[in-house]
Amino acid sequence: KNEVEQSPQNLTAQEGEFITINCSYSVGISALHWLQQHPGGGIVSLFMLSSGKKKHGRLIATINIQEKHSSLHITASHPRDSAVYICAALIQGAQKLVFGQGTRLTINP
Amino acid sequence: GAGVSQSPRYKVAKRGQDVALRCDPISGHVSLFWYQQALGQGPEFLTYFQNEAQLDKSGLPSDRFFAERPEGSVSTLKIQRTQQEDSAVYLCASSLVWTGMPGELFFGEGSRLTVL
Numbered sequence: 001k002n003e004v005e006q007s008p009q010n011l012t013a014q015e016g017e018f019i020t021i022n023c024s025y026s027v028g029i030s031a032l033h034w035l036q037q038h039p040g041g042g043i044v045s046l047f048m049l050s051s052g053k054k055k056h057g058r059l060i061a062t063i064n065i066q067e068k069h070s071s072l073h074i075t076a077s078h079p080r081d082s083a084v085y086i087c088a089a090l091i092q093g094a095q096k097l098v099f100g101q102g103t104r105l106t107i108n109p
Numbered sequence: 110g111a112g113v114s115q116s117p118r119y120k121v122a123k124r125g126q127d128v129a130l131r132c133d134p135i136s137g138h139v140s141l142f143w144y145q146q147a148l149g150q151g152p153e154f155l156t157y158f159q160n161e162a163q164l165d166k167s168g169l170p171s172d173r174f175f176a177e178r179p180e181g182s183v184s185t186l187k188i189q190r191t192q193q194e195d196s197a198v199y200l201c202a203s204s205l206v207w208t209g210m211p212g213e214l215f216f217g218e219g220s221r222l223t224v225l
Binding site for chain 2: 095
């Protein structure tokens with residue numbers, strides 16, 4: 001079993017829909033990152049959070065430390081949101097990131 | 110530039126060749142990470158530097174992989190006697206903060222290595 005698991009692996013939705021991507025982890029962490037990767041492109045950090053909730057534009061990230069679970073939400077989704085979204089856990093006491101497998105999101109117009 | 114710069118962006122090597130991949134982090138960033146991303150997979154940790162010190166190399170898959178950051182800025186990932194299974198995108202990331210303190214990560218565009 002992977003230390004960081006994401007679901008779903010693939011998600012296709014229509015423009016305007018509310019999107020949720022889930023991330024569960026089994027290790028102690030000091031922080032959790034949500035990252036975005038476009039095809040052929042580099043990785044962009046969206047959020048780093050260790051508790052509660054963060055919001056940036058149409059993106060919202062939440063984390064529940066007790067349940068070892070985080071979610072990334074996209075409101076009013078747009079085709080330009082199409083990308084792979086990756087959660088990555090920063091292992092407690094180390095600088096080692098453990099990545100989920102990623103969720104490939106496709107938003108159709 | 111202002112971001113993390115990696116070179117070359119693309120490298121094709123014949124099996125058995127040695128390759129060197131360069132990462133130029135954001136100026137002043139203390140922490141530097143190398144990750145390996147196979148096609149269709151999430152990145153996997155290779156190694157971590159704090160300034161010039163390599164504090165964790167537990168992810169390096171074999172002794173053919175070697176990384177250095179001699180002056181605490183630019184880093185080089187060297188792969189000796191490349192094998193086909195080394196084909197992947199090699200990602201570099203840097204962060205301002207010290208060990209034990211989580212900080213925002215900035216990623217380079219990656220170096221895509223194809224071993225024939």
